[in-house]
Amino acid sequence: MLLIYCPYCEEERSELEFRNAGDAHIVRPANIAEISDEEFEEFFFLRQNPKGLIFERWRHIHGCGRFFNAARDTVSDRFYTTYKAGEPKPDVAAILKGEQDKGAAR
């Protein structure tokens, strides 16, 4: 089971309290009635499904109830970071480098 840090509650809680909500940073077209079938497929059905770094939404459904985003590795299932909805994609390379530096300083 995953341990997930909710950026609103500022607490690490078990996966049981959360619901995964698919890819993050997908913007619903404002002119949804006018877009072409290709654009609708792109918006509605096509997802990244990466082997490696994924940006995804989670909802703390049995907690604060709010949506937030996470950067996670889909091979190791490790969370790099979680961040509030509306914030830009974090720089995962910088996060990893920060951890390495911390490790070296020790």
Add this chain to the structure above:
Amino acid sequence: MRKYSVFAVAREALRGHKGWGPQWASPEPRKDYDVIIIGGGGHGLGAAYYLAKEHGITNVAVLEKGWIGGGNTGRNTTIIRSNYLYEESMDIYEHSLKLWENLSQDLNYNVMYSPRGVMMLSHNIHDQQSFKRHINANRLYGIDNEWLTPEQAKAYCPPLDIAKNARYPINGAALQRRGGTARHDAVAWGYARGASDRGVHIIQNCEVTGIRRDESGRVTGVDTSRGFIGAKKIGVSAAGHSSVLMEMAGVRVPLQSQPLQALVSEPLKPIFPCVVMSNSVHAYISQSDKGEFVIGAGTDQYNSYSQTGGLQIITHTLDAICELFPMFRRVKMMRQWGGIVDVTQDRSPIQGITPVPGLFLNAGWGTGGFKATPGSANLFAHLIARGEPHRLAAGLTLDRFRTGRLIDEAAAAAVAH
């Protein structure tokens, strides 16, 4: 290929079983092939077998990054049935079931197909309405499926608890008597042996790292961990990794890869005569010929390639099993594992041409790919050989997510299946 028969077994018994050879060859890859199939699971090996057997195309290689049958073919719960709701689904799964019935004879390899019956439990009025709709649709289409009262269900599967005050009360069941199980490893090995005998190259430990295309966009071959291998046509049949491979050819596909877990118990004497599935409480169980209970759990909620899953998922399944079959409460579980299933949004598979000339896709079988193995392989071979889908797989196109012609088994079953 040496034919397996009772006489061969008797002869070898007298010679101390020293005369058995390898079941398939492990050749060095050629520079190029007419067809390369990526993915050495049941679907891929079967497609190679049918390409050679039914379409006369033998200059074929199956590339497998690990060992054959080591992915989802070796990780499923071996359930076979064809009682789906929509015609597109019934077509392909029934085609598959008919091939299962004669597969051991066709391959000269005992795949241990056992039509012991698949019983789906109904727990509430919604289940009942949905199942009866399935039964009526199936029977109108010529597929067997019948409704059982709780007492009839108990008679068919005696360990079942049908008490009115049970935690998950049962108000009936749908039974497909021709459904059942088969031995998953034997399916991969049998197809590999049959394909290899007809000249197909089975190349293990050969991971595809790129798909090359010429100026016109047509595929020319694949880069692999064992160098470049040319191909006129490429079939992708790689389950959870299909979207990774399609990305190499620049094609985005509506697939999500998620862990799906299964587990087996310690072996017991024969006690469980059929396959029982409960969609509402999400548990399915059968007993293997070794005596182990084979139990399937649900998918995890997040995308992952980790081939593991959360413990809470299998705990939930075992909770349900213990309620449905109270006599199994003290059975110990022996092994647990996860496979990576590729799930489409409408929970129906994708088998068809792609925007890239020469590249064919067989994916999206999600949580139910094993039962489809012979049918899918047979029709995928047809697709690769002819360049257009067989009538029975014509609806499973990749572009249905653009045209809107979805085959919405997800809504029909309301769970992964």
